[in-house]
Amino acid sequence: AQRVTQPEKLLSVFKGAPVELKCNYSYSGSPELFWYVQYSRQRLQLLLRHISRESIKGFTADLNKGETSFHLKKPFAQEEDSAMYYCALTPKEYGNKLVFGAGTILRVKS
Amino acid sequence: DTAVSQTPKYLVTQMGNDKSIKCEQNLGHDTMYWYKQDSKKFLKIMFSYNNKELIINETVPNRFSPKSPDKAHLNLHINSLELGDSAVYFCASSQHGQDEAFFGQGTRLTVV
Numbered sequence: 001a002q003r004v005t006q007p008e009k010l011l012s013v014f015k016g017a018p019v020e021l022k023c024n025y026s027y028s029g030s031p032e033l034f035w036y037v038q039y040s041r042q043r044l045q046l047l048l049r050h051i052s053r054e055s056i057k058g059f060t061a062d063l064n065k066g067e068t069s070f071h072l073k074k075p076f077a078q079e080e081d082s083a084m085y086y087c088a089l090t091p092k093e094y095g096n097k098l099v100f101g102a103g104t105i106l107r108v109k110s
Numbered sequence: 111d112t113a114v115s116q117t118p119k120y121l122v123t124q125m126g127n128d129k130s131i132k133c134e135q136n137l138g139h140d141t142m143y144w145y146k147q148d149s150k151k152f153l154k155i156m157f158s159y160n161n162k163e164l165i166i167n168e169t170v171p172n173r174f175s176p177k178s179p180d181k182a183h184l185n186l187h188i189n190s191l192e193l194g195d196s197a198v199y200f201c202a203s204s205q206h207g208q209d210e211a212f213f214g215q216g217t218r219l220t221v222v
Contacts, residue, residue, distance in 0.1 A: 032209060043114075044153075044200065044213040051209070086153060096141055096204050097166050098211060100153040 006101035023087030133201030
Protein backbone atom coordinates (compact mmCIF):
# COMPACT_ATOMS: atom_id res chain seq x y z
CA ALA A 1 0.00 0.00 0.00
CA GLN A 2 1.11 3.55 -0.64
CA ARG A 3 1.06 6.09 2.13
CA VAL A 4 2.28 9.64 2.59
CA THR A 5 2.70 11.07 6.07
CA GLN A 6 2.96 14.74 6.93
CA PRO A 7 3.33 14.81 10.70
CA GLU A 8 2.67 18.50 11.21
CA LYS A 9 -0.80 19.88 10.68
CA LEU A 10 0.37 23.44 11.25
CA LEU A 11 3.80 25.02 11.05
CA SER A 12 4.15 28.60 12.17
CA VAL A 13 7.38 30.53 11.59
CA PHE A 14 8.54 34.11 11.51
CA LYS A 15 9.43 35.87 8.27
CA GLY A 16 13.06 35.23 7.41
CA ALA A 17 13.25 32.02 9.43
CA PRO A 18 14.09 28.68 7.79
CA VAL A 19 11.23 26.37 6.92
CA GLU A 20 11.12 22.59 6.75
CA LEU A 21 7.88 20.80 5.97
CA LYS A 22 8.26 17.11 6.69
CA CYS A 23 7.07 14.33 4.43
CA ASN A 24 7.63 10.59 4.75
CA TYR A 25 6.32 7.97 2.40
CA SER A 26 5.69 4.27 2.32
CA TYR A 27 5.85 2.59 -1.07
CA SER A 28 7.46 -0.63 -2.22
CA GLY A 29 8.24 0.56 -5.73
CA SER A 30 10.28 3.44 -7.06
CA PRO A 31 8.30 6.52 -6.13
CA GLU A 32 7.71 9.76 -7.91
CA LEU A 33 7.19 12.48 -5.36
CA PHE A 34 5.70 15.94 -5.51
CA TRP A 35 4.84 18.95 -3.45
CA TYR A 36 1.57 20.70 -4.26
CA VAL A 37 0.56 24.03 -2.77
CA GLN A 38 -2.80 25.70 -2.26
CA TYR A 39 -2.71 29.42 -1.57
CA SER A 40 -5.73 31.11 -0.06
CA ARG A 41 -8.64 31.16 -2.52
CA GLN A 42 -6.55 29.59 -5.26
CA ARG A 43 -6.57 26.16 -6.77
CA LEU A 44 -4.15 23.40 -5.89
CA GLN A 45 -1.02 23.62 -8.03
CA LEU A 46 2.25 21.81 -8.45
CA LEU A 47 5.15 23.38 -6.58
CA LEU A 48 7.92 20.96 -7.44
CA ARG A 49 8.68 17.34 -8.28
CA HIS A 50 11.66 15.29 -7.20
CA ILE A 51 12.76 14.22 -10.67
CA SER A 52 13.37 17.77 -11.81
CA ARG A 53 15.57 18.62 -8.80
CA GLU A 54 14.78 22.27 -9.23
CA SER A 55 14.17 25.14 -6.85
CA ILE A 56 10.82 26.87 -7.13
CA LYS A 57 10.12 30.09 -5.22
CA GLY A 58 13.19 29.29 -3.13
CA PHE A 59 11.87 25.87 -2.10
CA THR A 60 13.81 22.66 -2.58
CA ALA A 61 13.09 19.05 -1.71
CA ASP A 62 15.46 16.11 -1.82
CA LEU A 63 14.32 12.55 -2.06
CA ASN A 64 16.02 10.42 0.61
CA LYS A 65 15.26 6.82 -0.22
CA GLY A 66 17.06 5.53 2.87
CA GLU A 67 14.84 7.55 5.18
CA THR A 68 11.88 7.44 2.77
CA SER A 69 11.54 11.18 3.11
CA PHE A 70 10.92 14.13 0.83
CA HIS A 71 11.07 17.15 3.10
CA LEU A 72 10.39 20.60 1.67
CA LYS A 73 12.82 23.32 2.67
CA LYS A 74 13.31 27.02 2.27
CA PRO A 75 16.11 28.95 3.96
CA PHE A 76 14.18 32.20 4.48
CA ALA A 77 10.40 32.17 4.72
CA GLN A 78 8.32 34.95 3.15
CA GLU A 79 4.82 35.99 4.14
CA GLU A 80 3.55 35.02 0.70
CA ASP A 81 4.63 31.44 1.39
CA SER A 82 1.69 31.06 3.76
CA ALA A 83 -0.45 28.28 2.29
CA MET A 84 -1.47 24.65 2.59
CA TYR A 85 1.26 22.29 1.37
CA TYR A 86 0.60 18.73 0.29
CA CYS A 87 3.21 16.08 -0.26
CA ALA A 88 2.14 13.43 -2.77
CA LEU A 89 3.41 10.38 -4.57
CA THR A 90 2.44 8.65 -7.76
CA PRO A 91 2.49 4.86 -7.76
CA LYS A 92 3.01 4.44 -11.48
CA GLU A 93 1.54 0.99 -11.76
CA TYR A 94 -1.80 2.37 -10.62
CA GLY A 95 -2.11 5.00 -13.28
CA ASN A 96 -1.27 8.58 -12.66
CA LYS A 97 -3.21 8.99 -9.46
CA LEU A 98 -1.74 11.10 -6.68
CA VAL A 99 -1.65 9.77 -3.14
CA PHE A 100 -1.64 12.81 -0.86
CA GLY A 101 -0.46 13.38 2.65
CA ALA A 102 -2.79 15.10 5.09
CA GLY A 103 -1.29 18.50 4.32
CA THR A 104 0.58 21.07 6.40
CA ILE A 105 -0.57 24.64 6.86
CA LEU A 106 2.39 26.98 6.77
CA ARG A 107 1.87 30.34 8.46
CA VAL A 108 4.59 32.92 8.08
CA LYS A 109 4.29 35.71 10.62
CA SER A 110 5.73 39.18 10.19
CA ASP B 111 -9.26 30.51 -20.68
CA THR B 112 -9.38 28.52 -17.45
CA ALA B 113 -7.57 25.20 -17.80
CA VAL B 114 -9.80 23.02 -15.59
CA SER B 115 -13.20 24.38 -14.70
CA GLN B 116 -15.86 22.93 -12.43
CA THR B 117 -19.46 23.90 -11.95
CA PRO B 118 -21.00 24.72 -9.65
CA LYS B 119 -18.53 26.24 -7.23
CA TYR B 120 -20.92 25.83 -4.31
CA LEU B 121 -23.76 23.34 -3.92
CA VAL B 122 -26.10 23.12 -0.96
CA THR B 123 -28.71 20.40 -1.05
CA GLN B 124 -30.86 18.21 1.15
CA MET B 125 -30.25 14.63 2.11
CA GLY B 126 -31.65 12.16 -0.35
CA ASN B 127 -31.33 14.42 -3.37
CA ASP B 128 -29.41 13.61 -6.56
CA LYS B 129 -26.87 16.12 -7.82
CA SER B 130 -24.21 16.47 -10.49
CA ILE B 131 -20.92 18.32 -10.66
CA LYS B 132 -19.46 19.08 -14.06
CA CYS B 133 -15.82 19.32 -15.05
CA GLU B 134 -14.21 20.43 -18.27
CA GLN B 135 -10.56 20.80 -19.25
CA ASN B 136 -9.19 22.60 -22.29
CA LEU B 137 -5.61 21.39 -21.97
CA GLY B 138 -5.96 18.49 -24.37
CA HIS B 139 -5.15 16.03 -21.58
CA ASP B 140 -6.16 12.40 -21.88
CA THR B 141 -6.64 11.66 -18.17
CA MET B 142 -9.10 13.19 -15.74
CA TYR B 143 -9.72 12.64 -12.04
CA TRP B 144 -12.05 13.33 -9.18
CA TYR B 145 -10.62 13.92 -5.72
CA LYS B 146 -12.48 14.45 -2.46
CA GLN B 147 -11.22 16.79 0.24
CA ASP B 148 -12.83 16.14 3.59
CA SER B 149 -13.37 18.50 6.51
CA LYS B 150 -9.82 17.87 7.73
CA LYS B 151 -8.46 18.90 4.32
CA PHE B 152 -7.44 15.35 3.50
CA LEU B 153 -7.38 14.76 -0.28
CA LYS B 154 -8.20 11.33 -1.65
CA ILE B 155 -8.67 10.12 -5.19
CA MET B 156 -12.09 8.81 -6.14
CA PHE B 157 -11.93 8.10 -9.87
CA SER B 158 -9.63 8.37 -12.83
CA TYR B 159 -10.51 8.20 -16.50
CA ASN B 160 -8.11 7.83 -19.39
CA ASN B 161 -9.52 8.49 -22.85
CA LYS B 162 -13.05 8.09 -21.49
CA GLU B 163 -12.24 4.73 -19.92
CA LEU B 164 -12.47 4.22 -16.16
CA ILE B 165 -9.05 3.17 -14.86
CA ILE B 166 -9.25 3.93 -11.13
CA ASN B 167 -12.22 3.47 -8.83
CA GLU B 168 -11.12 3.81 -5.24
CA THR B 169 -13.70 2.11 -3.07
CA VAL B 170 -16.31 4.76 -3.66
CA PRO B 171 -19.98 4.01 -2.88
CA ASN B 172 -22.14 3.09 -5.85
CA ARG B 173 -24.10 6.27 -5.28
CA PHE B 174 -21.21 8.07 -6.98
CA SER B 175 -21.15 7.61 -10.72
CA PRO B 176 -18.65 9.38 -12.95
CA LYS B 177 -19.44 9.93 -16.59
CA SER B 178 -17.01 10.95 -19.30
CA PRO B 179 -18.79 11.88 -22.53
CA ASP B 180 -15.48 12.82 -24.13
CA LYS B 181 -11.84 13.32 -23.18
CA ALA B 182 -12.41 16.91 -22.14
CA HIS B 183 -15.26 16.25 -19.71
CA LEU B 184 -15.67 14.21 -16.55
CA ASN B 185 -18.89 14.71 -14.64
CA LEU B 186 -19.71 13.35 -11.21
CA HIS B 187 -23.25 12.32 -10.39
CA ILE B 188 -24.22 11.55 -6.82
CA ASN B 189 -27.44 9.77 -5.91
CA SER B 190 -29.23 9.80 -2.56
CA LEU B 191 -26.92 12.32 -0.97
CA GLU B 192 -25.88 11.75 2.64
CA LEU B 193 -24.54 14.12 5.28
CA GLY B 194 -21.13 12.47 5.02
CA ASP B 195 -20.88 13.45 1.37
CA SER B 196 -20.31 17.04 2.42
CA ALA B 197 -16.82 17.91 1.20
CA VAL B 198 -14.93 19.80 -1.45
CA TYR B 199 -14.67 17.86 -4.69
CA PHE B 200 -11.77 18.60 -7.00
CA CYS B 201 -11.52 17.72 -10.64
CA ALA B 202 -8.06 17.40 -12.17
CA SER B 203 -6.45 16.43 -15.45
CA SER B 204 -3.06 15.31 -16.66
CA GLN B 205 -1.43 13.91 -19.76
CA HIS B 206 -0.41 10.27 -19.61
CA GLY B 207 3.34 10.06 -19.27
CA GLN B 208 3.64 13.52 -17.75
CA ASP B 209 3.58 14.11 -14.05
CA GLU B 210 1.81 17.35 -13.40
CA ALA B 211 -1.87 17.32 -12.55
CA PHE B 212 -3.89 20.48 -13.06
CA PHE B 213 -6.74 21.06 -10.64
CA GLY B 214 -10.05 22.82 -10.85
CA GLN B 215 -11.06 25.34 -8.20
CA GLY B 216 -13.18 22.81 -6.36
CA THR B 217 -16.88 22.39 -5.67
CA ARG B 218 -17.96 22.76 -2.06
CA LEU B 219 -20.87 20.39 -1.51
CA THR B 220 -22.92 20.80 1.65
CA VAL B 221 -25.63 18.28 2.43
CA VAL B 222 -28.16 19.41 5.01
